[in-house]
Amino acid sequence: MIIKTHKDIPASEITDPLVFKQRRQIIKVMMGSLVAGVSSSALAETKTEWNHAPKANTTAAPLITTSSEIVNNHTNYYEFTFNKTDATQLAQSLPTDPWSVEISGEVEKPAVYHLEDMLSQQSLQEYIYRFRCVEAWSMVVPWIGFPLANLLKMAKPLSSAQFVQFTSIYDPKTMPNQRDNAMLEWPYVEGLRIDEAMHPLTILATGMYGESMPKQNGAPLRLVVPWKYGFKSIKAIAKIELVKRPPTTTWNKFAPNDYGFYSNVNPEVPHPRWSQNSERQLGSGFFTPRRKTELFNGYGSQVASLYSDMDLRHFF
Numbered sequence: 001m002i003i004k005t006h007k008d009i010p011a012s013e014i015t016d017p018l019v020f021k022q023r024r025q026i027i028k029v030m031m032g033s034l035v036a037g038v039s040s041s042a043l044a045e046t047k048t049e050w051n052h053a054p055k056a057n058t059t060a061a062p063l064i065t066t067s068s069e070i071v072n073n074h075t076n077y078y079e080f081t082f083n084k085t086d087a088t089q090l091a092q093s094l095p096t097d098p099w100s101v102e103i104s105g106e107v108e109k110p111a112v113y114h115l116e117d118m119l120s121q122q123s124l125q126e127y128i129y130r131f132r133c134v135e136a137w138s139m140v141v142p143w144i145g146f147p148l149a150n151l152l153k154m155a156k157p158l159s160s161a162q163f164v165q166f167t168s169i170y171d172p173k174t175m176p177n178q179r180d181n182a183m184l185e186w187p188y189v190e191g192l193r194i195d196e197a198m199h200p201l202t203i204l205a206t207g208m209y210g211e212s213m214p215k216q217n218g219a220p221l222r223l224v225v226p227w228k229y230g231f232k233s234i235k236a237i238a239k240i241e242l243v244k245r246p247p248t249t250t251w252n253k254f255a256p257n258d259y260g261f262y263s264n265v266n267p268e269v270p271h272p273r274w275s276q277n278s279e280r281q282l283g284s285g286f287f288t289p290r291r292k293t294e295l296f297n298g299y300g301s302q303v304a305s306l307y308s309d310m311d312l313r314h315f316f
């Protein structure tokens, strides 16, 4: 089922409506961050959803973002390549406009949304998050997006919806490893428990550094779950399904002893082949000491309660 919004879109917008709409919204985003940086008393004057924004940016010392030059050219995008530099070029051939996202499964209102229609119902905001790859490098990224919970609520999850399964685009014509490499199963699949998916820190991102999402970083829509290892933050999402059972995810299926379903950042639980105790910060100098990795990537005050009754070594 295609849901269309009934409104006249000027021809000027049709050429690249997604970027156009985002530009307008990003102005709002910038205002939001500015206000938060100055004081909280001005909040009432903005129409952003800043009040509901996660506290991550304001509790700890301000995060110094990694340069966009680095983040946009050091990527993991295995559908295109297994090295970290070539997706910058290879991913440019992925068609991302128009784009639709299916929401289905254990919901009252399944739908296939045109991305623009989905975004027109969200107020975008900037989220400056630490991002920690399971390979023990890290960065700090100013994402632009909205809480995944907002979208899930629109679909009205049934009580049987216990997990959320995300599926990336399958496009073997433009994604070479979907044709040639059978090591991983395609399309890329990830998953969250429903409470993780509904958590206000969990966002769907459509941009970064004040701009639309570069293709190599997962345009036009990707997940960002800042307290989990980077591979959970799936790129180029085509389908979101609410399901009863834990989804079989790409990395967990490939190497279940190396990559657990939860994959919460945890310095105490090493990868079988390396420690997770510390991390190399992208863009830091050669002599800069490694950063000590924090439990839940530093977001423990907000997410630890999700796992209070769990043995994190067992459910890694």
Ligand SMILES: Nc1nc2c(c(=O)[nH]1)N[C@H]1C(S)=C(S)[C@@H](COP(=O)(O)O)O[C@H]1N2
Binding pocket: 071, 074, 075, 076, 077, 078, 079, 132, 133, 134, 168, 188, 216, 217, 218, 229, 230, 231, 232, 233, 234, 235, 236
């Ligand atoms: N579809 C898809 N999503 C993906 C990946 C991928 O290869 N394919 N790589 C993951 C990994 S391992 C990491 S660390 C992050 C990297 O995001 P970045 O390239 O924007 O830094 O994306 C994750 N999402």
Ligand SMILES: [Mo]
Binding pocket: 076, 133, 134, 135, 229, 230, 231
């Ligand atoms: Mo990663």
